Amino acid sequence: xxxxxxxxxxxxxxxxxxxxxxxxxxxxxxxxxxxxxxxxxxxxxxxxxxxxxxxxxxxxxxxxxxxxxxxxxxxxxxxxxxxxxxxxxxxxxxxxxxxxxxxxxxxxxxxxxxxxxxxxxxxxxxxxxxxxxxxxxxxxxxxxxxxxxxxxxxxxxxxxxxxxxxxxxxxxxxxxxxxxxxxxxxxxxxxxxxxxxxxxxxxxxxxxxxxxxxxxxxxxxxxxxxxxxxxxxxxxxxxxxxxxxxxxxxxxxx
Amino acid sequence: xxxxxxxxxxxxxxxxxxxxxxxxxxxxxxxxxxxxxxxxxxxxxxxxxxxxxxxxxxxxxxxxxxxxxxxxxxxxxxxxxxxxxxxxxxxxxxxxxxxxxxxxxxxxxxxxxxxxxxxxxxxxxxxxxxxxxxxxxxxxxxxxxxxxxxxxxxxxxxxxxxxxxxxxxxxxxxxxxxxxxxxxxxxxxxxxxxxxxxxxxxxxxxxxxxxxxxxxxxxxxxxxxxxxxxxxxxxxxxxxxxxxxxxxxxxxxx
DNA sequence: GAAGACTAAGTTGCATGCAACTCCGGTCTC
DNA sequence: GAGACCGGAGTTGCATGCAACTTAGTCTTC
Numbered sequence: 290x291x292x293x294x295x296x297x298x299x300x301x302x303x304x305x306x307x308x309x310x311x312x313x314x315x316x317x318x319x320x321x322x323x324x325x326x327x328x329x330x331x332x333x334x335x336x337x338x339x340x341x342x343x344x345x346x347x348x349x350x351x352x353x354x355x356x357x358x359x360x361x362x363x364x365x366x367x368x369x370x371x372x373x374x375x376x377x378x379x380x381x382x383x384x385x386x387x388x389x390x391x392x393x394x395x396x397x398x399x400x401x402x403x404x405x406x407x408x409x410x411x412x413x414x415x416x417x418x419x420x421x422x423x424x425x426x427x428x429x430x431x432x433x434x435x436x437x438x439x440x441x442x443x444x445x446x447x448x449x450x451x452x453x454x455x456x457x458x459x460x461x462x463x464x465x466x467x468x469x470x471x472x473x474x475x476x477x478x479x480x481x482x483x484x485x486x487x488x489x490x491x492x493x494x495x496x497x498x499x500x501x502x503x504x505x506x507x508x509x510x511x512x513x514x515x516x517x518x519x520x521x522x523x524x525x526x527x528x529x530x531x532x533x534x535x536x537x538x539x540x541x542x543x
Numbered sequence: 544x545x546x547x548x549x550x551x552x553x554x555x556x557x558x559x560x561x562x563x564x565x566x567x568x569x570x571x572x573x574x575x576x577x578x579x580x581x582x583x584x585x586x587x588x589x590x591x592x593x594x595x596x597x598x599x600x601x602x603x604x605x606x607x608x609x610x611x612x613x614x615x616x617x618x619x620x621x622x623x624x625x626x627x628x629x630x631x632x633x634x635x636x637x638x639x640x641x642x643x644x645x646x647x648x649x650x651x652x653x654x655x656x657x658x659x660x661x662x663x664x665x666x667x668x669x670x671x672x673x674x675x676x677x678x679x680x681x682x683x684x685x686x687x688x689x690x691x692x693x694x695x696x697x698x699x700x701x702x703x704x705x706x707x708x709x710x711x712x713x714x715x716x717x718x719x720x721x722x723x724x725x726x727x728x729x730x731x732x733x734x735x736x737x738x739x740x741x742x743x744x745x746x747x748x749x750x751x752x753x754x755x756x757x758x759x760x761x762x763x764x765x766x767x768x769x770x771x772x773x774x775x776x777x778x779x780x781x782x783x784x785x786x787x788x789x790x791x792x793x794x795x796x797x
Numbered sequence: 798g799a800a801g802a803c804t805a806a807g808t809t810g811c812a813t814g815c816a817a818c819t820c821c822g823g824t825c826t827c
Numbered sequence: 828g829a830g831a832c833c834g835g836a837g838t839t840g841c842a843t844g845c846a847a848c849t850t851a852g853t854c855t856t857c
Binding site: 798799800801802803804805806807808809810811812813814815816817818819820821822823824825826827 | 828829830831832833834835836837838839840841842843844845846847848849850851852853854855856857
């Protein structure tokens, strides 16, 4: 056994460390969009050798944060407002498929237990007259669980993978931009609306109403679209956000 | 040891060669499902070193042909009938989204030119009373172009990427299993039905009928579902097909 | 005869060496 | 003064070395 260094050793540990480190560097804006990601520089910054760095870049390319450069290597990607909207729409469409499949499989009442509990917890959370920042964090956690459970109920590994990949796109996740509204009064109302959709979605699935579940899930993702538009209209808030510097709202690629 | 083959040299050439070679080996059934893909063995078979082999495996994992093994490395994946059906459904759903977006953008008549030409060519092809095997190949080509053009008309790189990934899943492409029916009398009828959907899809898009286009595209993919079911009921034909040995129709993962 | 442990070969993940290529700066020419 | 050419530093893509780990096989022991 290795010495009891605080670092967990494992199989793909170096790659995972490189991937996480690169993600943080990119989202923190230290690597500006359009810039080539120099592998030697990352070796020095991340403390791993070039092989894991390269593998991590390959995976981040699939994730959408970087793209293969014209003459080798990888460059940090920039995102337009349309890119974000489309990515959310893709996720909503696939979650709609998952919701429909879940409904059509007519899950037993017991199988819906976790989802019911999650919705109940969200109900209690949202019912509060005012929400603290910690409440928003808890909402993000429960919301993520709701979406995971929804996909799980579809009972398809293939669909799960597709939804996962769609939700892994930058800013396309189910809880993107939620935090931005934590300080606004309208923030709670957004959550109330989303939670109503959670409830209806659970109802539709439990009743086997596939088309309704599909439409609800797609519409539910459009709440994220609204959050996105709200966020884009307030550039000051974006700049402080992780990954805010990746947004190219007006111009094309520099 | 440089091979003195007069191959085209390029940037990611070794990786591409490894990826293509591995794909062929797997689809030919030389690497049975569940078996670990030994990197040294592939080095010897493909004539490239371990680095490109590993990268190719990583990409094939994203493509779905292999999956990371429990204790390192990659294993050849097996596919159940449900996997194939779900993958086709995912593609159909995303093509539905693309069709809706294409319709909602109300493309100018000129922008629809390539799609119109493609549909016209398909019309002429399918109108023949009997189709040769070459005709089926031509159908596959034109059909692929139709689907590419459909996605292009959506005008979204994000959606295009999503559809591309869905269609890259094994057996989930728009022309999967078409060849199987080339020798059957019912083969032509399947094409007639699909071609009718192509025509209606073009009509819906040109009229800006988004919901109709979406439903048509999703239903269109279900023709592939029917082809899949027909193919599964005739195991003799499957065994000769590329990748036929990857199908695990009854049992779970061995 | 069967089960378990030990050994040895093979494999993976990571690090590094190396040649070709790219890009940037300087210099030369017109 | 502007543009084209050239040189070098830096980078990428590929190959290979190395240690830890897995696994298969064999031998021992009960």
